[in-house]
Amino acid sequence: MFVVESPGFAAALKCLRRKLQRDSGFPSKRKLDEILSINPEQDKFSFSHRMRSLRKKCFKSTSGLHDDLSGVLQFFVRVSSRTIVIRALPEDTVKLVQDQLNAKTRIPQSEQRLVFECRLLCPDFTVAESGIKNNSSIQLIGRLKSTPLPGAWMVANELVSATRSYFPRKLVSTDCSYIEYLVNIFLEMIPNDDVHSAWRYLDVFVFSGASAALVSLYASSKVHSSAKVHAENAIKIFLRLDSELWPSHLFRQSLTVVLEFYKLLSAAVSRSDRLLLSCRRAISSLLESTATLEYVHCNDKRWHLRVLEEILPYVRHSSGVLALNLSQWVSSNFSHDNFICASVLIEDFSSFLSPLRAGIGRPCLSLPCTCEQAGIKLSENGFRWLHIIFVELLDTMGRCLGQVEEKMLRDDKWAGSTILLTLLTTINDLTEIFPQGENVFHALLAKHSRAVNALIRKAKHSHGLWWIRKHRDVTNFESRRHLALLMFPDELQDFEEMHEMLIDRSSILTESFEYIYNADALSLQGGLFVEFKNEEATGPGVLREWFCLLCREIFNDANVLFRSCPLDRRRFYPNPASDVEPLYLRYFMFCGRLIALALMHGIQIGIVLDRTFYLQLAGRPISLDDVQDADPFLHSSCKKILEMDAELLDSDVLGLTFVREIERLGVRRTVELCYGGKDKSVNSGNRQRYVDLMIRHCFVTSTSAQVKSFLTGFSDILCDPLSHKLFFGSLDPEDLDRMLGGDDGSVSVKDWKKHTDYNGYKASDNQICWFWKVVECMSKDQRRSLLFFWTSVKFLPLEGFSGLGSKLSICRSSKSVDHLPVSQTCFYQLSLPPYPSHATMKKRLLFVTQAHVNSGFGEP
Structure with a gap:
């Protein structure tokens, strides 16, 4: 039998019974007892229906009788989208309130949780103990066990x-x-x-x-x-x-x-x-x-799509805010306040977009569309959003680049380049999604190429601008060089952390090899500190001199490691016969480290790598035109074979087969270019293959071990040893020539004067006028020797003297006129005594240009 335990309900029943005597429309006491005597377990519907009807009449009749029921509280229980009114006495328990809710909502008491003022109500607490007051609001969280x-x-x-x-x-x-x-x-x-x-x-x-x-x-x-x-x-x-x-x-x-x-x-x-x-x-x-995971299971694909769809609204909102802020930044003449806000916004935007782009892949579809990538479908609306973002960013970037060049020319330390570089990378991430996206982006870069190159020259390694290689025609030499040098570590300024070397000039190659080859790669990345034995000079000038003298020894014609090109003696490639040196692979690794260190220190060593050598380092194939400098005879012979009349060649007039004759140490031997090559004649049908195999054997197969060792040493100096292909791939062969060889032309006296200051002298003094007259009358080699004595720089950068980083200076020496000039190569300073005549000046200057004098004569 159901027992009514609620005092509030009992009070309502008592009030109802009192009204039965005055209102015949209400059921009699016997009728009420019949209703209450129904067993809820046997007749749930009848019991619930009659109880709801009875309670409705009871509480309706007592809604305005607070004089009779002054202790009854009325409060509201929020259940989903509706509100239920409950009445109870302060001493009623929360459990009794849950009974009423059970009757009204059919939610079992065990599944009910009542929350009042952020607190979960305990069923054993009374209404008063729970702090519930008249007209309070309570939240019902139900059906926990059914969910x-x-x-x-x-x-x-x-x-x-x-x-x-x-x-x-x-x-x-x-x-x-x-x-x-x-x-x-x-x-x-x-x-x-x-x-x-x-x-x-x-x-x-x-x-x-x-x-x-x-x-x-x-x-x-x-x-x-x-x-x-x-x-x-x-x-x-x-x-x-x-x-x-x-x-x-x-x-x-x-x-x-x-x-x-x-x-x-x-x-x-x-x-x-x-x-x-x-x-x-x-x-x-x-x-x-x-973004790097492989989505195999169906659940993973659904999750991936869900994440993409959730991220898109963030990206769309972020791009709109970013575009608006960048427009304000440009209109405010790149103010500092807008710069800070733009920096945060671009970081926020990129953190969402880049991984999103990686997760989508490359659909290569037109809009409108539905993309299916690895079984993952992105909605048409989602791709429309991405397209809108792409167009907005292009428009914003165009307006920024239109004004950034003038700003950067006025302010060399302008910090806004970071924002624009990050935005350029972000736009590039979107280009592959849409047809013609790369073409549109390329047109934007080409239109503002000067501003783009100015930005690239301010880039740091963290900006990740390696994608710019796809737009090589937009960049210039300075930009490509800057990006390539970002792959090297920064030089340390702390001398204690540098790799120290004490070198004897008479055995510079042997001792330098021991220092460099046996050194830990990390110690070399910190920089070099060089001293020559029995000399006090130290510093950058000595380092530059060491590089030039050492490279002169390595690339000497008497050395078996490299061959020079017949028509350009500054151009070298690995010698296939270098294996006569027992330690030849170690020496090639040493050479790779040395060349990388020269690039890292920004020193022009006066030699360049032949095109055939560069292409191997970059992992590119070598064609017939590439070998013209290295082997003009081979180039001419192969070209004649390709241009020869087909009938004449097929008549076997040349008697060529797929073999190559090699002479080493007076011994000649024959090597097959392919399997069975000695029995395969060259004809008009296979002559192109014969030429390709001949070039490959001469410049790839015969030197592959040397090139591999060179690359190993070169990679040791890079920040990422695996990025050597990226390094060489980001440059043209001519770019690397400029970075290593410098300017081999005649030193311009006019440019020399322009970048020279005076200390103790004036430009109109006799000694200075005599000095420049003597320099003007010098030969090309004499000027270069004087420059080397003065600065330890034998080959100027392509920019000339402006590329040295600081001006040269001529200082008045306190020593007598019987002394020779003295240089401080670290500071590009020449100490010149006040010689009394032009003849004396000429005699002293020509003496220091002699080869046995200009090396190691100066001070640090």
Whole structure:
């Protein structure tokens, strides 16, 4: 039998019975007893229907009788989209209130959770003990057991209640660490072996409002700082990808919660907030890690699509804000305040877009479209959004580049280049998605090529501008050189960390080889400190001199390591016969390190690598035209074979077969160019293959071991040893010639004068006038020798004296006129005594240009 335990309901029944005597429309007492005597287990429908009807009449009749029921409280229970009115006495338990709700909603009491003022009401507490007052509002969270993961819902809602209890004027307050405890409990509930269930758990965390409650507590200014700290720590639990709570295969699932945190924090805190920045970095890491995964399982594909669709609104909003801010930045003449805001916005935008671009792949579809990439479909609307973003960024970038060149010319230290370089890289990430995207982007770069090259010259390694190789025709030599040199580490200024060498001039090659080959690569990347034995000179001037003297020894014609080109003695390629030297592979590794170090230190050593050598280093094929400088005879012979009349060649008048004759140390031998080559005649049908095989054997096969060792040594000096192909691929052969060889032409006296200052002299003094007259009358080699004596620079950069970085100077020496000039090569300084006549000046200057004098004669 059902027993009515509620005093409030009993009081209502008593009031109803009193009115039965005055109103015959109400049921009699016997009728009421019949209703109450129904067994709810046997006739649930009849009992519920009659009880609802009876309670409706009871409470309707007593709605205005507070004089009779002065202790009855009326409050409102919110259930989904409707509100239920409940009446109870203060001494009634919450459990009795749940009984009334059960009758009205059919939600079992065991599945009901009542939340009042962010607190979960205990069923055993009375209405008064729970703090419920007249006209209060209560939230009913029901059907926990009939929904998936009821335990997760309970913990998440408890977290919401606990979080809100820290606000002022709340009834209950708990220990601040309680919210961190609840977050950890929630994460421990997530199964490690079921990816699909992990999504559902994290969805519960978001849909329950737990993430919003944590952000609200963190961003509020009305709570104690300790509560904010604990809220921050609770959020950071989701950002710690190395946490034991996050197995590696669940990293991706955490992205949905982190995205929710980022959205809420963006609206609640400043863009420079540390937690917001941490959240953004976590999103970027998660997206980058998921972009490289192979999506095999169906669930993974659905998750990937879900993430892409969730990220797109963020990217679309971020791009709009970024475009507006950049427009304001340009219109304000690149003000500093707008620069800071633009920096944050571009970082925010790129952190979302780049991984998104990597996750989409390359659909190569036109719009409108539906993309299917590896079984993942992105909506047509999503690609429309990406297209709008692409067009907006192109337009914004065009307006920025239109004004940036003038700004950079006025202000050499302008810091805004970082923003535009990052934006250029971001636009490039989008070009492959759309047809003609690369062509449109290339047209923009070509239109503003001067501004683009000015920006590239301010780039750093972190900007990742290697994609610019696709637009090589837009760049100039200075830009390509700058990008290539970014692959080398920065020179250290601390002499204690440099690789020190004490070299004897008489055995410079042998001792330098021991120092460089046996050194640890990391110590060489820090820079070099060179001293010559029995000499006090040190510094950059000595380093430049060491490079020039050492390279002169290595690339000497008497050395077997390299061959010089017949028509250009400054151009070298590996000698196939270098294996006569027992340590030839070690020496080639040493040479690779030396060339890389010369490039890193920006020293022109006066030699260049032949085109055949460069193409091997870059991993490119060698054609007939490429060997013209290295072997003019081979080039001419092969060209004649290709141009010969077909009938004449087929008549075997030349008697050629697929073999090559090699002479080494007076011994001749024959090598087959292919299997069975000695029995295969060259004819009009296979002559092109014969030429290709001959060139390959002469310049690739016969020197492959030398080139490999050279590359190994060269790669040791790069920041990333695996980027050597990227280094050589980012340059033209002529670019590397300029970087290593410098200017081999005659030294311009006019340019020399323009970049020379005087200390103790005036330009009109006799000594200075005599000095320049003597220099003008010198030969090309004498001028170069004087320049080397003065600066330890034998081959100027292509920019001339302006490329040295600082001006030269002539100082008045206090020494007698019997002394020779003295140089301080580190500072490009020449100390010149006040010689009394032009003849004396000429005699002294010509003496220091002699080969046995100009090396090592100066001071540091």
